[in-house]
Amino acid sequence: MVAQVRSEEKFARLCITYAGEEEENLICSTVDTIAKKYGIEPESFKIVGMNDQNSIVVECDEEMERIPGDFFEDVIKVLNVKVLH
Numbered sequence: 001m002v003a004q005v006r007s008e009e010k011f012a013r014l015c016i017t018y019a020g021e022e023e024e025n026l027i028c029s030t031v032d033t034i035a036k037k038y039g040i041e042p043e044s045f046k047i048v049g050m051n052d053q054n055s056i057v058v059e060c061d062e063e064m065e066r067i068p069g070d071f072f073e074d075v076i077k078v079l080n081v082k083v084l085h
Contacts, residue, residue, distance in 0.1 A: 001027070003081040005072055012068035014058045016081060017049070027056045027079065034074045038067050 001023055006013045016027050024046070035042055040060065047055040058075070060068035076083060 001079060001081045003076055003083050005083065007068070010061065012060045012072065014072045014075065015055050016058075016075075016079070017053055017055045019052050019054075024054065024056065030078050031056070031058055031075055034071060034078065037074070038071050040067055040071065042068075042071070
C-alpha cells in the first residue's frame with residue numbers, strides 16, 4: 001500500500017493505493033474506526049485501476065477544520081502506509 005495526501009484551502013484528500021480485497025477491507029475498516037474516533041464522516045470512494053491496483057480516496061471538507069491532518073496521520077500510521085511526495 002502507498003498513500004498520497006493533498007491539501008488545499010477548502011479540502012484535504014487521502015488516496016491509498018492497494019492490491020487485493022483483503023487490503024481494501026483493512027483500509028475501509030481502519031478509516032471507519034478512526035473517523036468515529038474523531039466524530040467525523042468523511043466522503044470516501046473507490047477508484048478501480050489496472051492490474052488489481054485500486055485506490056480508496058478519503059476527502060474531508062472545510063467544515064472539519066484542522067481534523068483532517070490528524071485523522072489522515074492516524075490512518076497512515078495504523079495501516080503502516082508509505083507516503084509518496
